[in-house]
Amino acid sequence: MKFRLIYPKWKKLEGQTTFNLPPHGPVVMAAAIPPEITVEFIDENVDAHEINDNCDFVGISMMLTTQIKRGWEIGDAYRKLGKKVIYGGISTMLHAEETLPHADSVFLGEAEGKLEKVFDDFKKGKLQNIYNYMTDFPPIESVGPARREILKRELYYHKGVQMVDLFHASRGCRFKCYPCAVAYLGGRQFRPRPIDRVVEELATIDNNRLFVVDNSLAQDTQWEKDLFKAMIPMKKKWCCHPIEDKPEVLDLAAQAGAWFVYQAVFDTSDYIKERVKRYHDYGIGVEGTILFGLDDQTEDDIKKLIDFLLEINLDLAEFTILTPFPHTKCWDDLIKQDRIFDKDWNNYNAGKAVYKPKHMTPERLQELYQYAWDTFYKDESQTQKMFKLFRSVISRELADGTYRGRREDLAGKSFGKKIVHN
């Protein structure tokens, strides 16, 4: 039986460097599919996708809100061909009710230990409309290595350089941040994977560079330290969301290969300045993530924040506009205040104002967002700054003997497509 698993494409943000990373959700889900099922994976962002009936069952895995309209289009097309279509993934969970009309089945929750029943039901012609495992989390020990062999690896190279692989060491999050839906998706309980299972998975990844996609590793100091200690011998280099900035944690993280971390910069305080400095003191780069549009922010605050970013020596900065994703407090607040004016999910890409900000017009917020990108990267472009960060990881790899040169056979291609020089 052939299961075609599709990852819908989405429109990338204008003016930003596009990197197509090997998706994580589909490979984690695929690991839970019974082994006798043949999985054909199509990532529409890099791969040609011909909608045809050369499969038995279709799965659509959606991570982003900006993917869902395309996901629905794909589902509708396959259903017209008479194929059964099941949807899963975190944005399916955020938009489940709207997805139902485009689906034979919707899977809500985490897949481990649950997909045998789904495929069994499919074979018997008894596929359920909804598989609701929203709060029925699998034992975290049961989360094994993702099934990355379904990826067409050569499509995730740019000029011969392999993109980072995505990897997770925990699920759930004890924090409940204003714009974030993770509490709804994965629960408020932090669920760290056992270290030996993490190491087992890391050993299967044929890539020295990783993106640890956990929402925050800074949730359990002892586990965090144990994780980094166990990672040291593997000599991987990785970026991640926040880690604790205690000296003993940073020291272990640096030894374990921390390359750079994403750090939210929400004000111009010494706290942020010192935190960035502490990361740098341990040789860990910092990419600032800056959110514009909270009700506290005036135009003046945004401009001051941009000036501050230039003072604190961030290696990179990524700007986003507050986006009210369903199942967040942000959504609840803005819906209550009738401030959301755009409900086209294609625009929920964190680069467009879809709501009325408190202290300015949406158009002005959009201008300030663009001003932030232009100002931060005025003297040194995003590509130049990325290259500096890239050079830093190469130096470390050369020092510990893990450096792999680029693949010359893919040097003329970018994500599977031939590079055309004008």
Next chain:
Amino acid sequence: MVSDKIPSPYIDEVYEFQGLWGIRSLCGLKAIQRGAKCIIIVTELYDTNPGTTVTNWSAQLAGELMQKYNTNPENLIFIEHTPDRKSKLEVYDETFDRVSYTWKDGKFTDPKWQRLSKQEVDKLIT
């Protein structure tokens, strides 16, 4: 569901409900009878609510509580409350919103929220 009138002088408890997709959910519940009016204030419990927010389940929750306290759409005053989170972010300040709905086919739909001050809420319940 057993229907009860609101006992005197008022109800003040943590209320458990089944939210979206049947998820166990919790909110604070204050209910008070003022003449024919049944005033219900549901509080979002950020840290202890494992499930759906009161805003996300507003119409269903209002319908459930209306039935529980044996009142009718005309006499229900339904208020959503978010407590002060002692945050420096304004979005975590205390808020009260009175919610009005369309009553159709025996169900509330189409919630609309109107911000109330604490004083306005006090006036309603005293």
